[in-house]
Amino acid sequence: MRMMIPSCVMDGAQAPFGTSRMRWTVQVVLVLLTCPVSCIADSTTEEDPWPLQHSALGSDVLLRCAVPAEAAGVEWRVNGTSVATALDVLMATEDGLVLPNASLAQEGDYSCHHPASGEALRRIRLRLGLPPGKPAIECWAISYPQTVNCTWSLPADVHLDTEFIATYRHGVWAKGGETECVQPAAGASSCSINDVQLFSITPYVLNITAVNPVGTATSLFHFIVEHIIRPDPPEDLQVSAIPSESKKLLLEWKPPGSWPLPKYFPLKYLIRYTRQGTGSPRTIGPYEQTSFILTGLRPGAIYHVQVAAKDLSDYGEYSAWSPQASGTPWKRR
Ligand SMILES: *[C@@H]1O[C@H](CO)[C@@H](O)[C@H](O)[C@H]1NC(C)=O
Ligand SMILES: *[C@@H]1O[C@H](CO)[C@@H](O)[C@H](O)[C@H]1NC(C)=O
Numbered sequence: 001m002r003m004m005i006p007s008c009v010m011d012g013a014q015a016p017f018g019t020s021r022m023r024w025t026v027q028v029v030l031v032l033l034t035c036p037v038s039c040i041a042d043s044t045t046e047e048d049p050w051p052l053q054h055s056a057l058g059s060d061v062l063l064r065c066a067v068p069a070e071a072a073g074v075e076w077r078v079n080g081t082s083v084a085t086a087l088d089v090l091m092a093t094e095d096g097l098v099l100p101n102a103s104l105a106q107e108g109d110y111s112c113h114h115p116a117s118g119e120a121l122r123r124i125r126l127r128l129g130l131p132p133g134k135p136a137i138e139c140w141a142i143s144y145p146q147t148v149n150c151t152w153s154l155p156a157d158v159h160l161d162t163e164f165i166a167t168y169r170h171g172v173w174a175k176g177g178e179t180e181c182v183q184p185a186a187g188a189s190s191c192s193i194n195d196v197q198l199f200s201i202t203p204y205v206l207n208i209t210a211v212n213p214v215g216t217a218t219s220l221f222h223f224i225v226e227h228i229i230r231p232d233p234p235e236d237l238q239v240s241a242i243p244s245e246s247k248k249l250l251l252e253w254k255p256p257g258s259w260p261l262p263k264y265f266p267l268k269y270l271i272r273y274t275r276q277g278t279g280s281p282r283t284i285g286p287y288e289q290t291s292f293i294l295t296g297l298r299p300g301a302i303y304h305v306q307v308a309a310k311d312l313s314d315y316g317e318y319s320a321w322s323p324q325a326s327g328t329p330w331k332r333r
């Protein structure tokens with residue numbers, strides 16, 4: 001700044017004032033008044049980002065640039081190259097450049113120039129994409145009764161950053177009762193509801209609204225908490241031989257770690273097992289305990305086992321099957 005002050009002041013402040021002290025005072029005031037605008041403007045022009053224009057893929061995109069009064073037209077450049085050579089399909093109009101049925105290959109940095117001086121009249125960074133389709137929503141109470149976890153996805157890639165507004169209301173008629181469904185990070189496609197009211201016959205309504213620069217789409221998901229209970233699969237499944245028992249196997253497992261209160265909201269379990277080399281598995285249960293002894297097995301054979309869990313009161317659905325664990329009954333040596 002110090003270096004710039006003299007040149008800035010010299011332009012306008014060489015007035016015929018009496019004393020040098022007075023001139024100095026006037027100059028300081030002028031520096032304060034004029035410098036923020038006139039001295040700094042030059043240095044920032046180069047760093048201005050190109051203004052963004054977002055348009056829909058497949059639409060007729062207009063890049064605006066008015067033809068100067070004295071000129072017959074303007075010159076368009078894309079990515080620094082004159083447009084006539086860079087694009088085969090385009091129409092120059094009075095309002096600007098039209099890209100009919102715009103495609104992804106036409107994204108780029110467009111600039112419109114004065115035909116005689118080459119001066120840039122307008123710069124546009126064009127980004128193309130699609131409006132979002134309706135999000136497909138799934139919600140499950142994997143941590144009943146504490147949390148409802150919801151996830152969603154868009155039906156197709158939209159090529160543009162898309163944000164999601166996630167809110168819910170309890171009851172279709174609740175007025176002004178929109179509560180945020182908390183996303184773990186901005187732009188995430190999941191959220192969770194932590195304050196759920198149990199055994200309510202009024203449905204919850206989750207509203208996921210996808211927003212990007214070319215459009216928005218909303219999906220609603222109605223649910224009753226007890227209908228969407230689905231635990232995660234049981235964990236730590238162990239299959240062990242029982243000493244002296246050549247036709248039995250001991251199975252032990254733990255409730256899923258995400259199920260917060262197994263003492264108060266117990267689970268029941270299905271067991272599915274297959275003898276290696278045979279076709280279809282056998283499914284038995286449900287059982288309320290977290291261990292079981294398989295009997296009547298073939299001595300020396302390998303058995304593959306999985307378990308699944310469901311809320312004991314029979315609300316909701318069974319979990320997915322746990323990862324498989326295997327074992328062979330005890331063998332005499
Ligand atoms: C627009 O372009 C796409 C391919 O980019 C093409 O499939 C479609 O037929 C075109 N539509 C029109 C109306 O020209
Ligand atoms: C401009 O450059 C970008 C990035 O290299 C490229 O993706 C785009 O297709 C170019 N646009 C045109 C119209 O050539």
Ligand SMILES: *[C@@H]1O[C@H](CO)[C@@H](O)[C@H](O)[C@H]1NC(C)=O
Binds near residue numbers: 190
């Ligand atoms: C479900 O929501 C809880 C609470 O926000 C979170 O800690 C947990 O990671 C979520 N689970 C899944 C599978 O997204």
Ligand SMILES: *[C@@H]1O[C@H](CO)[C@@H](O)[C@H](O)[C@H]1NC(C)=O
Binds near residue numbers: 165207209218220
């Ligand atoms: C869904 O949420 C969006 C964004 O907050 C809002 O504009 C819209 O009115 C909501 N729709 C319904 C049916 O609640």
